[in-house]
Amino acid sequence: MDVGGRWSASGRGKWVVAFLAMVAVVGGGVAITHTALFSAKTITVRGASHLSQADVLRVAGLQRGTNVFYLDTEAARRRLVANSWVASATVIRSLPSTVEITVEEVRPIAVTASAETPMLLAQDGTVLGPAPAATRLPVIGTAGESSARDGAGVLGAMAMPFLAHIAAVDVAADGSITLTLRDGVIVTYGDSADVVRKARALRAVLAWARSQPIGVVSIDVSSPAVPTARLRGMTGATAIAPPPSRSSSASASRSASP
Numbered sequence: 251m252d253v254g255g256r257w258s259a260s261g262r263g264k265w266v267v268a269f270l271a272m273v274a275v276v277g278g279g280v281a282i283t284h285t286a287l288f289s290a291k292t293i294t295v296r297g298a299s300h301l302s303q304a305d306v307l308r309v310a311g312l313q314r315g316t317n318v319f320y321l322d323t324e325a326a327r328r329r330l331v332a333n334s335w336v337a338s339a340t341v342i343r344s345l346p347s348t349v350e351i352t353v354e355e356v357r358p359i360a361v362t363a364s365a366e367t368p369m370l371l372a373q374d375g376t377v378l379g380p381a382p383a384a385t386r387l388p389v390i391g392t393a394g395e396s397s398a399r400d401g402a403g404v405l406g407a408m409a410m411p412f413l414a415h416i417a418a419v420d421v422a423a424d425g426s427i428t429l430t431l432r433d434g435v436i437v438t439y440g441d442s443a444d445v446v447r448k449a450r451a452l453r454a455v456l457a458w459a460r461s462q463p464i465g466v467v468s469i470d471v472s473s474p475a476v477p478t479a480r481l482r483g484m485t486g487a488t489a490i491a492p493p494p495s496r497s498s499s500a501s502a503s504r505s506a507s508p
Contacts, residue, residue, distance in 0.1 A: 288319040291347040298353050301335055306351055309333050310341065318343050326351075334376055359405045359413060362398070363391040373406030375399030388416040388429075397421035400442035404429075407445040412453065440472030447474040455479050 293312060295303045307313055310326040323341040330339035330353060338354045358370040361381040370378040371390060375398045381387075390401040401419040404427055408416075418430040429437035429452075439448060451474040458479070459466040465482040 283319045284317070288317050288346050290314055290316040290318050290321075290349050293349045294351065296350075296352045298355060300355055301333075301353070306330070306353060309336075310339075310351060312349060312351075316349070318345060318347055318349060321349065334372070334378055357410065358385075358387065359410075360388045360390045360402055360419065361385055363389050363418075371398065371402050373402055375402045386414070388413060389418045391418065391420045397423075397425065400425065401427065403442055404439060404445050404448075407449045412449075415456070435466055436468045438468070438470040438472050444474060448472075450474070451477040 290312065291314065293307065293314065295306045298306050301309075310330050312321075312326060321341075321343050323343055326341045327339050330336045330341070330351075335356050336353050337356045340350075340352045342350045344350070356372045356376070356378065358378055358381075359373055360371045361368045362371060362377075368381040368385075368389075370381045370385070370387075372378055388405055390398055390405075398421070401421045404419060405413060405416065415431050415433075416429055417432045420428045420430070422428075425441045427439040427442060429439055431437065437452060448471045451471040452469065455466075455469050455471065455477050459469075462481065466479045467482050468480040469477065470479075471477045
């Protein structure tokens with residue numbers, strides 16, 4: 251019994267020693283994760299142009315020395331996309347000390363017509379901040395915040411290079427939208443519905459107009475299936491531009507009262 255008892259005690263002692271050793275290893279491992287080994291030493295930011303790298307890190311809540319092991323990448327991503335300038339973001343950590351951030355910035359498409367402080371607008375009408383003095387984007391004149399969103403939505407349906415042709419967008423209180431091109435041509439847009447088809451129709455009319463011997467005074471794409479253009483110097487005459495299709499034979503003209 252004594253021998254058995256001594257062996258039993260010895261067995262229990264071995265288990266105690268093993269347990270304490272395991273605790274020491276785990277505790278040591280936890281301690282290591284709080285050391286400089288896991289401090290962020292390389293932080294890469296891609297995709298930012300308006301926001302500086304310092305801006306991105308500040309918004310994400312990161313800095314050199316941030317503990318990469320305990321970094322909550324999803325929380326950092328959510329903080330980034332909450333910023334009005336960030337459309338999407340990814341945050342990736344690579345142990346022991348590297349963080350990669352990629353952002354896609356919101357595209358400013360217009361400026362407000364405010365004489366005091368013109369502001370940049372995003373496609374959904376979100377105000378992004380003051381517009382730099384050299385900004386060359388369409389100016390939106392509106393009857394209120396909701397109509398500003400309508401005007402921004404019209405521009406957002408257009409390809410970015412095409413915005414260079416637009417000088418101003420005016421949204422009336424009744425929701426009707428008028429565009430002024432940089433060459434002075436007035437475009438009747440109707441309301442804010444079907445803006446993608448209207449953008450295609452406008453491009454088609456302008457392409458058609460370039461082939462005409464005389465210039466265009468005004469364009470109407472409020473009915474995008476049958477856009478029309480008023481030719482310069484032809485009082486009382488309205489030319490029907492070809493509809494926005496791939497068919498090269500879809501062109502005609504007719505006379506109508508002004």
